[in-house]
Amino acid sequence: MNKATETNAPALSGAAVEQSWSDAIGTSAYASIVEMVDALNCDYDRLAELKAEHQSLVDALTTVSEEYAEAIDNVKRHHRGYVSQDENYPEVREMIELKKAAADAASEFEDWDRKELADLESAAGECESQDEARERIHEDALSVEVRSDWYTPGRSAEDNAPSEFRILLCTGGPAVQIRGELSSHGEPDRAWLEVQDWGKPWTQYFKADPDVLLDYARCFYFGEG
Numbered sequence: 001m002n003k004a005t006e007t008n009a010p011a012l013s014g015a016a017v018e019q020s021w022s023d024a025i026g027t028s029a030y031a032s033i034v035e036m037v038d039a040l041n042c043d044y045d046r047l048a049e050l051k052a053e054h055q056s057l058v059d060a061l062t063t064v065s066e067e068y069a070e071a072i073d074n075v076k077r078h079h080r081g082y083v084s085q086d087e088n089y090p091e092v093r094e095m096i097e098l099k100k101a102a103a104d105a106a107s108e109f110e111d112w113d114r115k116e117l118a119d120l121e122s123a124a125g126e127c128e129s130q131d132e133a134r135e136r137i138h139e140d141a142l143s144v145e146v147r148s149d150w151y152t153p154g155r156s157a158e159d160n161a162p163s164e165f166r167i168l169l170c171t172g173g174p175a176v177q178i179r180g181e182l183s184s185h186g187e188p189d190r191a192w193l194e195v196q197d198w199g200k201p202w203t204q205y206f207k208a209d210p211d212v213l214l215d216y217a218r219c220f221y222f223g224e225g
Contacts, residue, residue, distance in 0.1 A: 025174040025195040026205030039133035042123040050117040071095035173198035188217040
């Protein structure tokens with residue numbers, strides 16, 4: 001009897017293991033942040049405009065289709081159930097005109113570019129406005145904290161304005177936070193994402209776009225600079 005040969009997978013290096021757990025947490029957390037920022041940056045005026053335009057096309061197609069169906073029934077009543085094509089009859093001419101109008105409406109509906117509407121609807125998600133998207137971000141954060149830089153004792157409170165911030169998104173195992181630096185006006189001007197797990201230190205997740213994190217962070221007030 002031949003014994004099955006065993007193949008051993010190469011052991012992961014310490015750096016690879018470190019990247020593995022942090023990527024697993026960071027990828028999920030960052031995807032949620034991106035979703036909320038997409039909703040925040042959505043052009044809701046354009047979304048409403050496209051929705052109205054789409055509904056107008058739907059209504060036009062529905063109306064002319066119903067009128068065409070009624071015109072067919074009218075022709076049948078006048079021609080003993082037969083759908084005549086003789087344009088000498090006014091009811092037949094009306095039916096033919098409505099048939100063309102229905103075809104034109106259907107063509108316009110099919111040719112209408114739905115991609116922009118679909119993209120905006122995807123970005124907005126369940127939000128109906130930018131205010132709603134901003135409120136969703138506010139409710140997402142567990143806490144918002146700031147701290148000042150090193151300073152010389154005796155300086156005034158104005159000179160000791162916050163220079164760093166952190167937004168805690170979840171705690172325990174795993175934990176996620178956005179950290180960053182504040183400008184002299186108290187506005188976030190640099191941000192990065194950090195993750196943590198049981199027995200693991202805070203570790204930066206490098207695949208996060210800093211601009212996305214800044215859009216998220218700028219929804220919060222950090223005090224006057």
